[in-house]
Amino acid sequence: MRYNHVTLDIVEELKKIVGPKNVFSDEEKMEAYSHDETNAAEYGHMPEVVVTPTTAEEISQIVKLANRELIPITPRGAGSGLSGGAIPIFGGILLSVEKMNRVLDIDYGNMMITTETGIVTNEINNIIKEKGLFYAGYPMSLETCYLGGNIAENAGGGKAVKYGVTGKYIMGMELVTPTGDIVNLGGKLSKDVTGYDLKQLIVGSEGTLGIVTKATIRLTGLPTAKSTLLVLYKTPKDAIDTVPVIMAKGTIPVSMEFMDKLSVQTACEYLNESLPYQQAGAMLLIEVDGTNQEQVELDAEAVGDLCMENGAIEVYVADNYTTQERIWSVRRNIAEAFKVVSPIQSLEDIVVPISAIPDIIPELDRLSEKYDIKIPCYGHAGDGNLHATLVKNPDHTLEHWHDIEAKALRELYQITKKLGGKISGEHGIGVKRKKYMLENMDPVELSLMKGIKMAWDPNYIMNPGKMFDIE
């Protein structure tokens, strides 16, 4: 599909819609909007103009203009995505919701909050914390990412074992459709079967089916107590085998994070931390939460006992901020640490049924050996979502790496599929995994998805080129 370029006349028209302050097209300022957290050199692309509207009505007018002029629109949150979903790969209009960050309504009676979608996710919890309420969405980038991006990607993260992913909490939304209509989907209802559940179709649609401008999200009671365990195992298999045992015994931990030795070691070296990782082939980071500290500590202890009974070599307990932060910072800094080792890498987020995790570990070892690259593996063991990351061998040329990356990814995805898994659990398809989704998805399912896209976005201007290509 051929798109038209953004002309000076169109820039002027955009300025009329959102005001001159909210439109800019100088290269320096636009550069920040040309990439997300994926490798900018590989996936980045400059927009032709950036707009920062402040209302749904303005967005509606912009979208109508884009349809009229056949110009692509790329919606964008904080740009912390890991699949290139917010990159304007055809140029056109980059629409950032950064100025739409107001809290519109805190409804204590229904335990819901309605905000615009440019709000930083963590900010929601800061606002409601004092009232004893809590938004359970927990992407690991919570201090930077926006609610809008979380909805577009159906963000998961480190607490999904117990609380589920973003979509579970999205009750209602205001959406500007790809043709520029404004519609309210869902509401403050716990039950609603009045027609298709379109809001859940929007959740995880990566901005291809419209721009969410407001969202009503469900809150829960704030867990005030937590206890964290760091469990050391001889082998990854021992660690993973414990996961279903714990899940079956009652206490559902809020997090069950898996880290292999390479991940722990690299993060520890990066942080100058001295965890006794040398003896451990893998670790689990398990967190239990609740409202009564004593009870939570007892629950955590019971989980720790289960680990010891199932082959753990040591269980460390952290039930205060100092020690908890020490453990979590290792987990949170793994990706950053590997960026120091080799900035060129492919951060993956394959997802498999929990019971299949032990089978995937030896396959990763095999791929690592075959292609002579490091593949640290860490992630959310409790929900089968693993960040197996292909890290470029510093001795390889870039050309060789690209060749290896494609081959190794293809193999990794085939293994994942064979084990009943899928290629992305929380980062999304975007541009990065488009060709791999095409290879791994049932053609019928793919054609149903394309049908939806074409019905909603007949001119194919809303975040085109993401997830799948139409032509």
Added chain:
Amino acid sequence: MNIIIPIKQVPETSNVKMDKETGTMIREGVVSVINPLDLYAIEAGIQLKEQFGGKVTVFTMGPQAATKALKEAIAMGCDEGILISDRKFAGADTWATSYTLSEAIKHIGEYDLVIAGERATDGDTGQVGPGIAAWLDIPLATYVSKIDEVTKDSITVERLVEDGYQILQMPLPALLTVIKEISNPRLPTLRGKKKARVSEVPVMSAEDLKLEESYIGLKGSPTKVVKIGYPKVTRGGKIVKAAGDEGVNEAVEGLIKFLEAKELI
């Protein structure tokens, strides 16, 4: 080798809020943890015990809730915890505190070494450790970064000084205050936690210690806090606005004049 470690419970630092009216720390409802710098003392003590045998006793002066900090230390590997607690201790400064703690040490019994943290992260004085040594009249080494050698009746340590390290050999018993370089504190284990849960933490009061009343608490504290104030922020920013090419030129000229006036260019 018998080692005694005085520790303190402090507010967890990421949560500290100040009362703007009184200038004091709001302690109500704030989660407390072992003073992070005491963890290095605890680790150093446990390592010495692992090397030479003996016993590590950890103790603190504070309210009943401070038992939690003692149990955490037991979970890390200390053998015993003792709580020094009495309403009469309230308001103690570093002088009265070090007196009280030194008397407690005499009651705890025979010891070879007292190891304290460098300072507490709330009061930040670093005076209590040296104060205890003075009251007990034993040798003191502050800012200890390494223990080189321990014999039956002496200890050789390295202490960090401004332009390097100083090596000191001291007779035992002695008191050390230690800095981060000395050790990497271990995390409490599940086994340790269980042991800590069932362990009894005896409480000693002013009466148990037979303390001189005029030496303890607020009454025994020569330090008087006259006023606590916030430093004034003297930095100020100025935003220079510039619209259009003319505006930019004007703004640049203005900036140049400003920087010249400040003798920065």
